[in-house]
Amino acid sequence: MDFALTDEQRMLEETLTRLVADQVTPEQRRAMLEAPAQGASPLWRTFAELGLLHMPFSEDVGGLGGDGTDVMIIMQALGRCLVPEAYLFGLVMPGQLLALCANPAQQERWLAPLLEGEHQLALAWQEHTARYDAFDILTQASQHDGQWQLNGRKDVVMNLGNAAATLVTAQLPNGKLGAFIVTANTQGVTSHTYRTMDNQPAGDLTLNSVTLPLENCLSEDAGDALAEVLALGRAALCAEAIGAMETACDQTLAYLKERKQFGLPLATFQSLQHRMVDMHLHLEQSRSMAILAATSLSLPADERDYKIAAAKAYCGESARFIAEQAIQLHGGMGMTEECYVAHYAKHLVMFDHYLGDSDYHLETVSEKLDAA
């Protein structure tokens, strides 16, 4: 049992925390969000130089072999400043799926440049009809005349517009889950991009008789690999939410100490003190769950998925609580676009909609309750 970071991990945390605090102030973040997407941003190139893009991948695919704790450190630091880079959705998740099931030629073509920061990818696993279920999907893929044909629609694909290619999951005739690599200019592919409520790039992808050469199939049985990638993504999202909860709590506490009403700082009112403590309790309990998630990634799939579902469900509810209290304790200011905490609140509420919400994950816990 050990909660301490190694020297390398401490260094990673310090370096990254300093970097994003310096490069992603509220004004800089606004500018980054308004800038047209044209290849890698300066910050992304710095990430590449620091080795952050190699960190989460195993050494046999050219990565640095970072574990769940390393990913947690990075995501938490990104969450603290709401860094508008698709580290998880454009790098970690699609990259991990490639690392787990692509062949060497596919890895050479798509994974190696990803790690070098030369392009980003997207992972299209979600469909509205299946809600948060990654396996009960309608998109179909079948082989005809030595080619694959894909039909269907993938929804709310994160980072879709910035991706050099999208990894698409589809049901095969034998009932297994296939994974394919699809580029935007392929005939029959249409994409409709937008930003999410919390200002992240996303889009929908329609596949209308899309024909792909055989080498674009990553796997004809990607189910376990996808489950592993989703587990990693959920643990990483929990860590990111912890970072955002920390900042939301810090900003709210600072506001309570500075804002005066009835001639006194708000921080002197006991009902507000206790509310602030409740936020802190939610944060600390969620931090424990995020640690549990980060340290569960190498467990057997059943146990891993149970603990990570528990963590995601727990963090989802805490994140919403903290977001709502942050707005409430900022009063009218908390309702404004100008107030920075409002952006954290939006992210913390919408966090629950990424990779399965509390209801979805509570059901997973519930199904395994008797065995636990």
Next chain:
Amino acid sequence: MNLTFSPEEQAFREEVRRFLADALPSDIRERVRLGRHLRADDHIRWQNILSEQGWLAANWPVEHGGPGWGPVQRHIFDEECAAAHAPTVVPFGVNMVAPVIMKFGSVEQQQHYLPRILNNQDWWCQGYSEPGAGSDLAGLSTRAVLDGDHYIVNGQKTWTTLGQHANMMFCLVRTDPHAKKQAGISFLLIDMQTPGITVRPIITLDGAHEVNEVFLDNVRVPVENRVGEEGQGWTCAKFLLTHERTGIAGLGHAKQALRHLKSLASRMQHRGNPLLSLPSFRQRVVKAELELMALEVTNLRVIAAARDGGVPGAESSLLKVRGSELRQEISELTRRALGPAALPFFPEFLHGDASLDDEYAQGAAASAQYFNRRKLSIYGGANEIQKSIVAKTILGM
């Protein structure tokens, strides 16, 4: 980071488990399992067994006769004791007054009292709260006036847990009514046989005689029974409150109670199915399970910090608040799980030696325990006080 126990720690857990399986008398285990109150003799029998094993004073350093365990081992020990339905060691002597005597007591006090605690010769109780001093403990008004080589003590203490069995009481008294309120307090060790002491039971809403009022009427206490200097009592009290609070979440008890709840809700039937499959009920059990998981990791974080030399400060307030809320929620669900069987109340069975049909015995304590567990968020500094501590010490409000 990793959350796994080392092979040595796992071996220690096995050793504790084996010991409990062999040494815990089955009649005591059964009383604890069914939630029946223990008799004084049950406590003493079990504590003598622990003492013989050298495991009674889990918190003590080796030089005073403790086993020399660290925070991790103590945590494992507590967890296994709860899982085995072992009685909780009555904390007032071994866990509360003893550390104060070790830290602030004279050599004579240490030589006299510590071995007697270790041998279960003395049963200690706590004279802290007063009718007018609950959360505001430093507002206590029991007076001690020096008269030669004795203090004359007058006043009233309350919520004195198991005081009906105690022969010794550690007591906060006001020795200087003119000093600032914390500064005028001293820490006295009082023999309960001294003339002028009356113990009167308080029956709690679950029908139990667990707490008492203690009246002190011109009680003569030798000056050498004061621990530390005159006016240093608040320092002793604060030390006691911050000492070894890593077990404050009651994690072992929460785990055991949740296991019991799940098994009970799997046996109880609702329209031909186990109650545990009723969605509204199951949802609350799932939430409790999640809270337990979070609390366990938080508790381990605090334990690891203590192991690595940190002093658990306000984090123990967090553990206390969330731990008590969780245990109360589990006790609520356990009561609900029984359905109409939660209604009958059998005090002679719960508090005495009367027998009861097995049909009722298994669930007899659920409702009483639900009411009893309300104390968890009140004693040891009410949860609202804990939140004010966090606001002040962690958040700087």
